[in-house]
Amino acid sequence: MLNGSHLFSQRVESSCKLRHVPTIGSSSLLSSYIGALQFYKRGHEMIREGYQKHYGGAFKVPMVSKWMVVITGPDMINDIRKSSDDQLSSREAIAEHSIADSIQTAQSDYMISPQIRLDPYHVAVVRTPLTRNLGIRFDDIKDEIAASFADLVPLNGDAKLTDWTHVSVYSTVLKIVCRTSNRVFVGLPLCRNPDYRQLNEQFTLDVMEGARFINMFPTFLRPLPWHIHWRNSVIGRLQTKASKKIDKAIFHAGALFQEQLDKERQYGKDRPDKPILTVSSQNNLISWLVDVANGEQREIRDLVVRLLSVNFGAIHTTTMAFTHIIYDLATYPDYIKPLREEVESVIKTEGWSKVSTNLNVSLLGVYVDSFQNSVMMRRKVVKDFTFSNGITLPAGTHLAVATNATHMDENKYENPKEFRGFRFAEMREKEGESKQHQMISLSLDYGTFGIGKHACPGRFFAVNELKTMLAHVLLNYDIKLANDDRRPENFWFSGNCIPNRTAEVMFRRRLA
Numbered sequence: 001m002l003n004g005s006h007l008f009s010q011r012v013e014s015s016c017k018l019r020h021v022p023t024i025g026s027s028s029l030l031s032s033y034i035g036a037l038q039f040y041k042r043g044h045e046m047i048r049e050g051y052q053k054h055y056g057g058a059f060k061v062p063m064v065s066k067w068m069v070v071i072t073g074p075d076m077i078n079d080i081r082k083s084s085d086d087q088l089s090s091r092e093a094i095a096e097h098s099i100a101d102s103i104q105t106a107q108s109d110y111m112i113s114p115q116i117r118l119d120p121y122h123v124a125v126v127r128t129p130l131t132r133n134l135g136i137r138f139d140d141i142k143d144e145i146a147a148s149f150a151d152l153v154p155l156n157g158d159a160k161l162t163d164w165t166h167v168s169v170y171s172t173v174l175k176i177v178c179r180t181s182n183r184v185f186v187g188l189p190l191c192r193n194p195d196y197r198q199l200n201e202q203f204t205l206d207v208m209e210g211a212r213f214i215n216m217f218p219t220f221l222r223p224l225p226w227h228i229h230w231r232n233s234v235i236g237r238l239q240t241k242a243s244k245k246i247d248k249a250i251f252h253a254g255a256l257f258q259e260q261l262d263k264e265r266q267y268g269k270d271r272p273d274k275p276i277l278t279v280s281s282q283n284n285l286i287s288w289l290v291d292v293a294n295g296e297q298r299e300i301r302d303l304v305v306r307l308l309s310v311n312f313g314a315i316h317t318t319t320m321a322f323t324h325i326i327y328d329l330a331t332y333p334d335y336i337k338p339l340r341e342e343v344e345s346v347i348k349t350e351g352w353s354k355v356s357t358n359l360n361v362s363l364l365g366v367y368v369d370s371f372q373n374s375v376m377m378r379r380k381v382v383k384d385f386t387f388s389n390g391i392t393l394p395a396g397t398h399l400a401v402a403t404n405a406t407h408m409d410e411n412k413y414e415n416p417k418e419f420r421g422f423r424f425a426e427m428r429e430k431e432g433e434s435k436q437h438q439m440i441s442l443s444l445d446y447g448t449f450g451i452g453k454h455a456c457p458g459r460f461f462a463v464n465e466l467k468t469m470l471a472h473v474l475l476n477y478d479i480k481l482a483n484d485d486r487r488p489e490n491f492w493f494s495g496n497c498i499p500n501r502t503a504e505v506m507f508r509r510r511l512a
């Protein structure tokens, strides 16, 4: 009951402060709880309804613990883009967002470490050295993709192998993405260690599960010791499997961090081959993190938590995107031939290393046609914030941008509900737009990676990996739907679009 009354008082307070923002569903206190339950199943539809009714403005939708204000239209999105962290905070939103409300973000303070929010230096490491070294690490990425596919979708080296094989797409892609990403994060042999790989795959799920438990307590009873001495918190450790994963990750990666720390002690922090300033195949996330870390940041546990957090942001997002790509490719096989020709032509004229950057493929229009999370760019209002259209949101409000509804807006994308594999490639053919509409582009009409200073810093890495995996599949396999007819259905939960996690697609050695 404690939990219920806590949620109730939160809801009463925010209902009063947000009276001026229109509601989708009922705004009366009790029925808004029913609306919050409906949001789990119908969140995406509620947000699309709000977008159509209130385009250019804001509306609110009920969640279990609070209201979420949803922002629409380029002007308001631009206001978010221009805002400072003191006005609209991305980190506060992520730290407080509850599992009850979303599966993407969770109580990171309790479940991972408050340092992730208070001192997010690992974000800068992803943004700069990781991205800058993508070119030099391309051969490693390509090699790990080939090796993972060979292990998980084997062609058995038999040139005559023509049998179709069932492949469970999500779980297979998850392993490939985890291995490939960690080839760059921690290198060989750890990236292939099954125990290390599984712990990273599971970490996100454990954090979410633990957050659900923590959310049963009112804020003032949430395990305080975790806040003060989180490393020593018995409660936190017992309550969450996530903490055990951190210990396991220390077991696996601790020595690599220690080695790097020792190396730095021996050669000095400002040596000529300083990792963050050097483009070199010898460096990885371990050396970049150690290079940037100072003081308490250099404790092994803190360093390992950064490694897990980057994995947390990288693995499931990229896995979901590539799962959509495989489902689309199998559902619309007419795209296979032209895509293959494009890959082969790029390799022939420019070499493999350019596949990741120069390949023009629109990845089957994945981000408008398949990848459809309803909201992105979550923020918490730190100080009362007034948008350029005059709408003011009080401090404490949680807001997000209606991404999927923007992507489904006919005024922005032609026939958005129709699958068009070359949607973005065609858009680039328009005069003056040849450099726009890239997968990594940020724009007010395309919200997959967010926009502004908190836009996904890992998007160059993710797109590089996605294009290289796609090229590998196109060159080596034929694929088709297992049930011959329909694309495996996406699963909607709380406004999030999750590709079917159990469906199979048929793979065989490429014949033509």
Ligand code: HEM
Pocket (backbone or CB within 6 Å): 090, 122, 123, 126, 310, 313, 314, 315, 317, 318, 321, 376, 377, 378, 447, 448, 449, 450, 451, 453, 454, 455, 456, 457, 458, 459, 461, 462
């Ligand atoms: C297809 C794959 C991916 C998608 C769709 C995606 C999407 C996003 C989105 C929407 C945000 C929030 C933007 C905002 O709030 O304005 C974000 C943030 C972030 N992403 Fe990604 N991401 C992907 C892959 C990756 C990868 C591979 C990495 C790491 C290598 C990564 C690291 C991060 C980090 C560290 C942040 C926090 C940025 C900040 O707080 O300033 N992401 N991502």
